[in-house]
Amino acid sequence: MSEWSQLERFLQTDPEDVGCGEAMEIMHVYADLVQAGADPEARYPGVAAHLRACGPCAEDLEGLLAALNDPHD
């Protein structure tokens, strides 16, 4: 990929992106949908857009899913 497109991709913002506040608010619901094999992206497209762009929120969701998949439960 060219440097131009790398920078362009970084600067590109998705108008659907709901931001961290709403993504964090709904993250437990989103995680349960993921784990149930449902389609959270269809139900919460703005949250899905945020998770594609926000490293910290994506990391939190990953951690939450890891906790849910812990065999201890």
Place this chain on the structure above:
Amino acid sequence: MGSVEPAAHGDTTATLDPESAEWVRALAGGGAGRERALLRLHEMLLRVARGEVSRRAPRLSISGPELDDLAHQAAADAMMALTGKLEQFRGESRFTTWAYKFVIFEVSGKIGRHYWRKPDVRLDTEDWERLPDRMGFDPAHQAEWHDLIVALHRAVDDDLTPHQRRVFIAIVLNGIPLDALVAEMDSNRNAIYKTLFDARRKLAASLAARGYLNHYARRS
């Protein structure tokens, strides 16, 4: 930015699954039943906190007792936060998923604060020489991106507010993690993300107006 559709935040309380209902009943009740539930809850949150810090440990400069200490603090603070917000649990997820979320957020916040214990971190240094490397630009292609970096630098100076500029420099140039910047600026993740989001949008518009970002589109 967009928003979650109102239906997602409707005030209809979903029917609780039996396990979630039992948690809520025990924690909202009193006496020995509540004490037992709190103990069980703490045990569960500590297990999740330990799991999460060890999952993240390879990417952190924290280890051993410090890591376990962080897990204990995260579990304790999650307990506090959660028990104060019990009436906000509306059964949109399982109770345990909702509870785990508090732990994960506490772990993130504590890792953000811990970042500043490193001796060599810099918030406001402006080293534009580092940007190509941060962006993963290939030095061999410098002829291609040199002008772009100069234009970006100019757009950052000319078009961003002082706050947007500070956040952009800290995160993009200095590689400060977002949660660490949140801790340092005594802000919250939503506000810092929004500031960076607005900065990115402004810079994209500015570079496009100066004929830069169409470059790639024309070539592809």
